[in-house]
Amino acid sequence: MRQGRPGLLRETVRDCLRSKDYGQVLRIAREERRLVRTLTSLLYDGEPLVRWRAVSAVGRLAAAEPEKVRPLVQRFIWWMNEESGGIGWSSGPALGEIGRMAPELLRESARVLVHFRAERMILAGVFWGCGRVAATYPETVKEAVPELLTWLADPDAGIRGTVAWALGEIGDERARNGLEGLLGEGKKVLLYEGEELELKETGTISAEALEKISAGCVINDRTL
């Protein structure tokens, strides 16, 4: 039963996300059945930082208690493409984060995420998800590189910037020319990286992506 007034759990979790207290979120998850539902609803939060940190929290929960998150995978996919008015605003990022932190949960769906293009409205988030699964599903994302490159020319700066970031995460040499084409571009986009939201120029994102490709490393650290 809800302890305290309605919305109290939601506010508590929101505060944890603002202060990056994921440990507390996981502790609550062990005691409160409602936590998964609350976290899912925070993926729609009006405050961008809260909904992005909710993405990170979903990933950590997936790593700590995969069975709690397993039923969500199908639901996130459904909400990206359903016809009865639901909008999976954060489905792409959430799936990507789950794929990074608990790859086994995305074994059947990683390709669905990486190749999803049906909904323009949530595409930037899907590309972000692609970047996150680069470390755990490298073959799957490498398949998509030639097609991902075409999105660097998209009129929407958010899409360009997120694809550029994802290509850096993927670390494939084939992206070099495309990324060089974006250098110096001054359009600012919101990018969530290292669990922080930052306004960055698409040119800067491309430059950083190129560095990652040059360094030749695919990030394997599953704690970040």
Add this chain to the structure above:
Amino acid sequence: MSDEMHKTPLLDELEKGEWPSFVTQMKEMGKTNPMAKDLCGQLEKSYEDKITHWKHGGLVGIQGYGAGVIGRYTNLGQFPALQGGFHTVRLHQPAGWFYTTEALRGVCDIWDKHGSGLLNMHGSTGDFVLLGAPTDNLEDLFTDYLNAGWDLGGSSSDLRTPSCCNGMARCENACFDTMALFHDLSMSYQDEIHRPAFPYKFKIKISGCPNDCVASIGRSDLAIIGNWKDDIQVDQAEMKAYADAGKDIAGEVIDLCPTQCMAWDGSELKINNKMCNRCIHCINVLPKALSPGKQSGATLLVGGKAPILEGAQLASVMVPFVEAKAPFTEIKEFIEKLWDVWGENGNNRERIGEFILRVGLGDFVEAIELEPDPNMVLHPRENPYIFYEEYIEEGDEE
């Protein structure tokens, strides 16, 4: 606007005869609204082709909301006013569907400004439906409605907008304040309504008495139906008055009682209330003489749904009686247990009624921490060839 109306001979057929037709309103609106005009054209074409021309064309919605707007796109290129989208916007209707004329005019003024001018009053679930909003107008439309005090209803895998009969506002049978419960649930569960987090939709419908005027038992995952614990109230003088006025009490009431629990000797009505199964027929036929009991509240039933995916179901009794008084704590505790169990374990697109069929009623009742109750059983089992063996512990001698 100089364009002619589309020729619609098939639609025109619907306007003939004694009964009014929605076609008349569509054509009327089409005189001044291009979207309504083109809708007539598309509908006529659908009648010709015997197929719908609406397709799923993509997600659409309001920032900060995960639900409430359903995307509708035409797959025909020949109707210009429909190319920008013809989406369904649901507004959360007031309790019992009570409106002031001022409120209705306000809703329509905003709608005329942004959309097709066409409405569903109301959608099947109960929402006030705005039928035909173009994508580009959605945010402005929503801002105008928000400023006027309205909000979106539910859609997708969320708690759908509840609905209720007008209960104590107008009906002497109301066993609890349906409109107060509707309002409380709507406000308590705003998050669940606007941000889908369930395996699939969840509908709550509220009726003040067993007449179930909102048909909750067939149409909602959680049906809250007014009921009473004690005896039907009988005014014997009024019974006599009905008889004196020529009412066929035996034929219309006594003989039709499904449990045959009533007896009428010409001057006194006796009811064996323990056998009453709350069909409420007698009360409906003899309202001056009979009314629901004084210890009134509600019964909670779970699992009603329409055919998709696995067949239509009627809701089943789970909690025979709750008091149903504000702040409705018992009801909300029950709802949250349902959501905990089904939310955690339900498959994608699995309604709670289907979930119960899959896991079995016994396991479900245990999971939601309810004591099994005979009222949950439709009828006793008829197969005598089921035996229960004593549980034999390992190591026991036979």
